[in-house]
Amino acid sequence: MSLGLDDGLAGGTGAEAGGQDYLDGNALAGPLSEFSAGDLTVAEGRCENCGMTGVLATTRVYAHAPGMTARCRGCGSVLLRLTEAGGRTVLDLRGLSYLSIKRD
Amino acid sequence: MGIISSGFRGRRNKDQPGLPPGQYLTESFPVLSAGPTPRIDTAEWEFQLTTETGQSHSWSWDEFQNLPQEEFTVDIHCVTSWSKFGTRWKGVSLDTFFQDVDTSHPYTMFSSYGGYTTNLPMEDILNGKAWIVHQFDGEDLEPAHGGPARLLVPHLYFWKSAKWVRGLRMMDRNDPGFWETNGYNLHGDPWLEERYW
Numbered sequence: 001m002s003l004g005l006d007d008g009l010a011g012g013t014g015a016e017a018g019g020q021d022y023l024d025g026n027a028l029a030g031p032l033s034e035f036s037a038g039d040l041t042v043a044e045g046r047c048e049n050c051g052m053t054g055v056l057a058t059t060r061v062y063a064h065a066p067g068m069t070a071r072c073r074g075c076g077s078v079l080l081r082l083t084e085a086g087g088r089t090v091l092d093l094r095g096l097s098y099l100s101i102k103r104d
Numbered sequence: 105m106g107i108i109s110s111g112f113r114g115r116r117n118k119d120q121p122g123l124p125p126g127q128y129l130t131e132s133f134p135v136l137s138a139g140p141t142p143r144i145d146t147a148e149w150e151f152q153l154t155t156e157t158g159q160s161h162s163w164s165w166d167e168f169q170n171l172p173q174e175e176f177t178v179d180i181h182c183v184t185s186w187s188k189f190g191t192r193w194k195g196v197s198l199d200t201f202f203q204d205v206d207t208s209h210p211y212t213m214f215s216s217y218g219g220y221t222t223n224l225p226m227e228d229i230l231n232g233k234a235w236i237v238h239q240f241d242g243e244d245l246e247p248a249h250g251g252p253a254r255l256l257v258p259h260l261y262f263w264k265s266a267k268w269v270r271g272l273r274m275m276d277r278n279d280p281g282f283w284e285t286n287g288y289n290l291h292g293d294p295w296l297e298e299r300y301w
Contacts, residue, residue, distance in 0.1 A: 062138050066283050069138040085287030086300025092286050
């Protein structure tokens with residue numbers, strides 16, 4: 001199963017999608033740069049709950065909260081949580097079976 | 105890049121009585137959420153309390169409505185720095201839910217429809233400190249604000265006041281919940297600025 005780039009979620013801006021209460025996964029690019037010099041939003045991940053795969057840019061990101069929560073577009077499960085809290089950035093990836101990125 | 109979204113731009117007033125350190129006062133009621141808003145039919149709603157023995161106590165919506173109701177006004181404080189004074193609620197004290205419950209565990213984990221969790225010590229939810237509320241400002245609580253019912257623990261940061269609450273289980277240790285595992289304080293007292301790890 002693959003996450004397609006349909007329903008206007010992969011606009012590359014991190015903007016709120018179609019009046020929904022979530023952003024597209026490109027919104028993760030800035031804070032994830034704390035962990036990698038490369039762009040992790042192009043990394044492919046697998047949802048631990050339903051097995052759907054896709055790049056982080058296609059996840060649904062809920063950002064009107066104490067941190068950012070990226071959810072699977074297939075089942076809605078939490079894939080990733082990212083907070084900037086007390087001078088540290090905290091990343092929880094337990095909802096992902098893996099993250100994969102192609103080497104040049 | 106700051107990633108915390110408070111949903112609000114307000115005015116800081118260090119001399120404002122009742123305003124904890126580092127907070128701004130707002131007249132609006134920002135909506136914060138880590139996921140989509142669940143729509144829960146009150147015919148399906150249930151609140152369940154599970155003790156360390158595995159015994160469950162549950163209340164349907166009608167049973168919840170028939171419990172002694174309290175109306176009260178409190179200030180609320182969000183960890184993203186907004187505070188709102190004089191919010192008016194109606195609901196049932198946690199003391200009422202625990203009246204016939206036999207437990208010796210000192211901690212609780214509340215859970216919500218949608219999967220959110222937050223941990224709370226018993227000493228922070230009993231003796232008139234916490235409620236399950238279903239009305240705000242004289243109206244049924246809107247889904248965006250946690251309706252049909254949410255936890256309200258106004259003396260702690262508002263992430264502790266779990267929206268769409270569906271139950272709690274007793275714990276013998278203070279395990280962290282959704283945000284507490286990810287950088288936020290296990291307790292969350294706004295007057296002590298217990299925001300982070």
